[in-house]
Amino acid sequence: MFENMSLLSLQQYWWFIVSLLGALFIFITFVQGGQTLLYNIGKDEAQRNVLVASLGRKWELSFTSLVMFGGALFAAFPLFYSVSFGGAYYVWMAILFCFIIQAVSYEYRKKPNNFLGSRVYESFLYINGSVGIILIGIAVGTLFTGGHFIKNEMNLSAWTMHSYGLEGALNPFNVALGFTLFFLARVQASLYFMNNIADDSIVKNAKIQLFRDALLFLGFFITTIVMLLVMSGVSYHNTFFVVSEYKFLHNFLNTPLLLALFLLGTFLVLFALFITFFRKSTKGIWFSGIGTVLVILSFFCLLGFNATAIYPSLSDLASSLTIENSSASHYTLSTMSYVSLGVPFVLAYIIAVWRVMDRKKITSEEIASDAHHY
Amino acid sequence: MDSTLLVELSRAQFALTALYHWLFVPLTLGLSFIIAIMESLYVKTGDETWKKITKFWMGLFAINFAIGLATGIILEFEFGTNWSNYSWIVGDIFGAPLAIEGIMAFFMESTFFAVMFFGWDKVSKKVHLLSTWLVAIGSNLSALWILVANGWMQHPVGMEFNLNTARFEMKNFFDVLFNPNAISKFLHTVSSGYVMGALFVVGISAWYLLKKRDILFAKRSIIVAASFGLLASVFLTLTGDESAHQVALTQPTKLAAMEGLYDGKSRAGIVAIGQLNTDKKIGDGQKEFIWSIEIPYALSFLGFRNINAFVPGIDDLVLGNPTLSIEPAQSKIDKGKVAIASLKTYKEAMRENDNTKATIAFQSFRENQSFLGYGYLNDPAKIIPPVGITFYSFHIMVGLGSWFLALFFFVLYFSMVGKIETKPLLLKLAFLSIPLGYVAGEAGWIVAEVGRQPWAIQSMLPVGIATSSIDPISIMITLGLFATIFTGLLIAEIKIMLKQVSIGPEGEAHV
Missing domain, CATH: 1.20.1630 (Formate dehydrogenase/DMSO reductase fold)
Incomplete structure (x- = not known):
């Protein structure tokens, strides 16, 4: 089946898969958002324990999604993996450090004799949820704004700036995207808490927090979208690259399906806020979650289709990466495509387990009586 | 750098x-x-x-x-x-x-x-x-x-x-x-x-x-x-x-290092315990161990399922062993360098649209590709x-x-x-x-x-x-x-x- 597809079709299929994984990861970053709200929503230790316990049942999914996103990029677009990770070294390393400290913090935070103390582990969670997510936004932003790299005819690459990716933090679009994702994660976290925890005080606090974060999110989101639509991108034809004005606006207009996904996704996020504030619903997380996946999916797909560079080079335009010049071979992509058929099955059991585990909302009594709570 | x-x-x-x-x-x-x-x-x-x-x-x-x-x-x-x-x-x-x-x-x-x-x-x-x-x-x-x-x-x-x-x-x-x-x-x-x-x-x-x-x-x-x-x-x-x-x-180089075996042999034994001679150099004929206790035939048998099998040592692998047709590392390095040069020539030929040159370079690369990695080494001893x-x-x-x-x-x-x-x-x-x-x-x-x-x-x-x-x-x-x-x-x-x-x-x- 897949072996009969053209190389370009396989490359587009895999860019879609990578985009979907990226979108699912951004959805699941409500865990990170929640980590930054422990002291905003949890007014005492008992409430904070409930919040951590609620997030703690999902944190591994965020970790796994990130690993999966990286693994899929490596397998399907190894040159992108090589150029970006090997070049934007400091940014990726900083992101990794933010995730190392998350991994242990849930388990160690409340354990006796934990060496660093609860507050340190809570600050680890905060750093992961704030610096980690903003840096991921900056790193993703560079897919649109470019990186300072060159590659030779053997496809071996080097970064041309000794700041190794940190210079990306000086680009307003990258920063705006970083803060958009940060506040989106917090918005979703509040919606998640309201859906997952049976505690009037926490729900009330989450709603107040949601209002503040939603305003900031919308501000950054609109800024990011406006910047995206007016910015230039890089187009290519065979091995020739050219800077195109309003590239992403044109990509939206030329691919109505992506525009529809983006608009539907945006509507669903706004709808989630509407029913939460005006209908007292606690199901907003589902609408905002689906909306987030659709918006981020359309964002990533803007890069992979319509002859667009997925990683423009700011040092040598001809070194820019596309889904065509950075992908794995036809054989590997078609083999991997059979494996990708397992993704719906994986999603199905994740959803099934999630439903079973969250059938009953978490209460402070349950956490107090559970010997193995986080 | x-x-x-x-x-x-x-x-x-x-x-x-x-x-x-x-x-x-x-x-x-x-x-x-x-x-x-x-x-x-x-x-x-x-x-x-x-x-x-x-x-x-x-x-x-x-x-x-x-x-x-x-x-x-x-x-x-x-x-x-x-x-x-x-x-x-x-x-x-x-x-x-x-x-x-x-x-x-x-x-x-x-x-x-x-x-x-x-x-x-x-x-x-x-x-x-x-x-x-x-x-x-x-x-x-x-x-x-x-x-x-x-x-x-x-x-x-x-x-x-x-x-x-x-x-x-x-x-x-x-x-x-x-x-x-x-x-x-x-x-x-x-x-x-x-x-x-x-x-x-x-x-x-x-x-x-x-x-x-x-x-x-x-x-x-x-x-x-x-x-x-x-x-x-x-x-x-x-x-x-x-x-x-x-x-x-x-x-074979890993096996030789695992056993501290410099001088390859048939019916080789496994060193159960021993102290390596740290002054030992490739091809110098010195003893490999200060002291050792060996289980006879075991390395040949466990390595190759045959007690008579020859187990190549570090000297054989680096310097070669013509009797047993073991190629010297320097020869592999030379072939590897040919493979690297052929790759470069092929790239040049493709840039210049020179099909004849590309074909010759391609064939040369294929003949030497098994040694590609060796071409990046300069010292035969580095393979150990x-x-x-x-x-x-x-x-x-x-x-x-x-x-x-x-x-x-x-x-x-x-x-x-x-x-x-x-x-x-x-x-x-x-x-x-x-x-x-x-x-x-x-x-x-x-x-x-x-x-x-x-x-x-x-x-x-x-x-x-x-x-x-x-x-x-x-x-x-x-x-x-x-x-x-x-x-x-x-x-x-x-x-x-x-x-x-x-x-x-x-x-x-x-x-």
Whole structure:
């Protein structure tokens, strides 16, 4: 089946898969958002324990999604993996450090004799949820704004700036995207808490927090979208690259399906806020979650289709990466495509387990009586 | 840029991460199955004591699991950050197992981990048990895919170099998956994890017996873990034998270093124990060992299944052995340099649209492609990995593995006859063997990875070509940070573990 597809079709299929994984990861970053709200929503230790316990049942999914996103990029677009990770070294390393400290913090935070103390582990969670997510936004932003790299005819690459990716933090679009994702994660976290925890005080606090974060999110989101639509991108034809004005606006207009996904996704996020504030619903997380996946999916797909560079080079335009010049071979992509058929099955059991585990909302009594709570 | 420093720092950072990762993963691999067996006994018998036992070990499992995840994610991304040339040159093959690992194993582990820990009152007993087994299976599936990738690095198969893209590309996925080196490596590695898990449970339970507390809990834990450990040890021995056989067939320089063998011979014996002569140089005719005890014929037999087989030594592999048609390393280097030059010529010809020149270069490359990696070396002696660390690590691993087999046998025997509490020396030895399990595991990894040097991909890609082009100072900074963070987290883990063991299954701290 897949072996009969053209190389370009396989490359587009895999860019879609990578985009979907990226979108699912951004959805699941409500865990990170929640980590930054422990002291905003949890007014005492008992409430904070409930919040951590609620997030703690999902944190591994965020970790796994990130690993999966990286693994899929490596397998399907190894040159992108090589150029970006090997070049934007400091940014990726900083992101990794933010995730190392998350991994242990849930388990160690409340354990006796934990060496660093609860507050340190809570600050680890905060750093992961704030610096980690903003840096991921900056790193993703560079897919649109470019990186300072060159590659030779053997496809071996080097970064041309000794700041190794940190210079990306000086680009307003990258920063705006970083803060958009940060506040989106917090918005979703509040919606998640309201859906997952049976505690009037926490729900009330989450709603107040949601209002503040939603305003900031919308501000950054609109800024990011406006910047995206007016910015230039890089187009290519065979091995020739050219800077195109309003590239992403044109990509939206030329691919109505992506525009529809983006608009539907945006509507669903706004709808989630509407029913939460005006209908007292606690199901907003589902609408905002689906909306987030659709918006981020359309964002990533803007890069992979319509002859667009997925990683423009700011040092040598001809070194820019596309889904065509950075992908794995036809054989590997078609083999991997059979494996990708397992993704719906994986999603199905994740959803099934999630439903079973969250059938009953978490209460402070349950956490107090559970010997193995986080 | 100082390329030697860059390579050494890149290796140091990866080695640090891998060594820390390998402190935590074996316990996850082994303990997950032991817990699953214990919970199966609970579900089968309905005995609440088994549930208590399961939950106690599950608690320790969780403490260890988190830090294993943390170090694991770093390893995956370090292929990109520190080995970016590697990621491109072999990413077409190497990336696939990593992605499959994510889809097939990581999600299974992380999804059912939540049920295993928080689902006791949310799902039925059977569904909970299934979740516990799925966590164990997921952990081991994860090991399968990463070791398929590692096995391919040790013995690259199922691929071909594409001159147009200047990289190796996969040609047969099943050759990669069923690479004999990968299969033996997987089985040997996971069985070492099972032994580690068993040592951990037996050792801590022995401590409880020595302290005369939680007796029933400790005895039952020992029975399960020692049985599991004994079976795993037998399996470990068999898979170790097959793993070494594969090394003999595909990585002769590693085998020579593992045995400190310079002068190759037929009917070669295995050095059971010995002290290397550190003044020994290639081809100088000096004795290899200050002293040694050898098992005659064993190396020929175990390596090649034939006591008369010739086992090439370091001198043969570096200087060549015309009698046995072993090519000198310098000849391989020369051919490798032809392959590299042909690749460059091919690229030039393609740029100039000169088909004749391209065809000649293409043919020349194909004739010499098996030696491509050698072309990046300048000194024939560089094909030999560090002998001392490889030799001693291998012998430490084998020696400790033999000890664990004996330990499990005696612990299980005295447990079965009801006399384990009366054997304080055995109990002390069991407790003291916990750190030895970690030593053996790390030694095994050193043999596998240091023994592969100077190659990132055996004979195809030396580590010196595989690194990222970044300033060494950048790696110094991150290496320092990793060392600090990993060490800090290790201290935290040990302190928490010790406290949890002190608290015990009954949930009250003992002073």
